[in-house]
Amino acid sequence: xxxxxxxxxxxxxxxxxxxxxRMARQxxxxxxxxxxxxxxxxxxxxxxxxQGPLTPGELxxxxxxxxxxxxxxxxAMESCGYVTRAPHxxxxxxxxxxxxxxxxxxxxxxxxxxxxWLAKKLGELSKEERDLLRRASEIINRLVES
Amino acid sequence: xxxxxxxxxxxxxxxxxxxxxRMARQxxxxxxxxxxxxxxxxxxxxxxxxQGPLTPGELxxxxxxxxxxxxxxxxAMESCGYVTRAPHxxxxxxxxxxxxxxxxxxxxxxxxxxxxWLAKKLGELSKEERDLLRRASEIINRLVES
DNA sequence: TATTGTTATACTCTATAACTATA
DNA sequence: TATAGTTATAGAGTATAACAATA
Numbered sequence: 269x270x271x272x273x274x275x276x277x278x279x280x281x282x283x284x285x286x287x288x289x290r291m292a293r294q295x296x297x298x299x300x301x302x303x304x305x306x307x308x309x310x311x312x313x314x315x316x317x318x319q320g321p322l323t324p325g326e327l328x329x330x331x332x333x334x335x336x337x338x339x340x341x342x343x344a345m346e347s348c349g350y351v352t353r354a355p356h357x358x359x360x361x362x363x364x365x366x367x368x369x370x371x372x373x374x375x376x377x378x379x380x381x382x383x384x385w386l387a388k389k390l391g392e393l394s395k396e397e398r399d400l401l402r403r404a405s406e407i408i409n410r411l412v413e414s
Numbered sequence: 415x416x417x418x419x420x421x422x423x424x425x426x427x428x429x430x431x432x433x434x435x436r437m438a439r440q441x442x443x444x445x446x447x448x449x450x451x452x453x454x455x456x457x458x459x460x461x462x463x464x465q466g467p468l469t470p471g472e473l474x475x476x477x478x479x480x481x482x483x484x485x486x487x488x489x490a491m492e493s494c495g496y497v498t499r500a501p502h503x504x505x506x507x508x509x510x511x512x513x514x515x516x517x518x519x520x521x522x523x524x525x526x527x528x529x530x531w532l533a534k535k536l537g538e539l540s541k542e543e544r545d546l547l548r549r550a551s552e553i554i555n556r557l558v559e560s
Numbered sequence: 561t562a563t564t565g566t567t568a569t570a571c572t573c574t575a576t577a578a579c580t581a582t583a
Numbered sequence: 584t585a586t587a588g589t590t591a592t593a594g595a596g597t598a599t600a601a602c603a604a605t606a
Binding site: 284406 | 424427429441535547553554
């Protein structure tokens with residue numbers, strides 16, 4: 269498809285978007301069917317993992333949901349044992365939500381499952397292709413962070 | 415992060431998954447806020463675009479929703495003019511749902527918006543980096559198809 | 561009798577509005 | 584009085600169950 273001589277940035281944007289979205293879709297589909305945790309739950313756990321303990325209000329802002337919704341989400345995840353609740357040291361109104369070891373294990377388990385599928389696919393490539401993908405990963409991560 | 419000497423397929427799977435999921439998330443977030451079409455609607459339009467005309471039952475199977483849900487989804491998209499309805503040539507029970515020019519335009523518009531953001535980012539890279547991403551796109555697309 | 565699509569109804573998730581407690 | 588979190592209630596989206604039409 270890509271004609272080297274005239275390959276524009278716009279064409280690359282098209283091809284790369286297609287590639288990334290297709291792979292992301294594949295990776296997303298690999299969720300355990302019997303799993304009761306919702307995608308929002310996993311997203312909250314992931315946020316807690318990356319950001320550290322947060323208040324419900326901060327979590328709501330991160331996840332782009334309203335505070336009452338986060339109240340429910342946190343309650344559900346607490347009853348599953350994925351997060352714990354602690355009083356704020358100085359402000360009695362606020363609460364600190366932390367990722368529990370169980371929640372951390374769930375997150376790692378999910379990631380491992382997706383990576384297992386991907387690793388199998390990658391094993392079918394040549395060493396050169398894998399090295400190219402490694403460098404592409406670095407570039408993409410830089411791109412997304414900027 | 416990647417140590418070249420010991421960089422395993424598993425490590426590549428980890429880095430690539432992270433890169434792809436982060437970029438996909440960015441691309442997904444770029445939806446028009448004021449847009450009334452839901453993500454499911456876009457997904458159905460996309461399926462019709464890739465697969466050609468389908469019956470409601472086939473669409474439900476593709477989108478992993480139940481037939482009654484697809485009835486509603488198709489009705490909503492028909493009222494928006496994104497799809498059209500035609501009788502099945504031989505089976506009077508079935509209906510053929512097709513993507514309308516308006517629906518096709520909507521899909522292309524969405525894709526163009528995401529690509530504009532990405533093209534801007536890609537413009538900040540070096541020519542070598544863009545070329546590497548082009549080759550990575552090809553590899554990823556092959557990977558996903560296999 | 562089996563199958564395709566639809567209608568009736570219920571459940572889940574998230575939102576807005578009102579309430580309670582603390583700053 | 585302003586803010587953080589919760590409770591009450593409503594709306595969007597999808598599911599199961601029952602139904603009508605055709606194979």
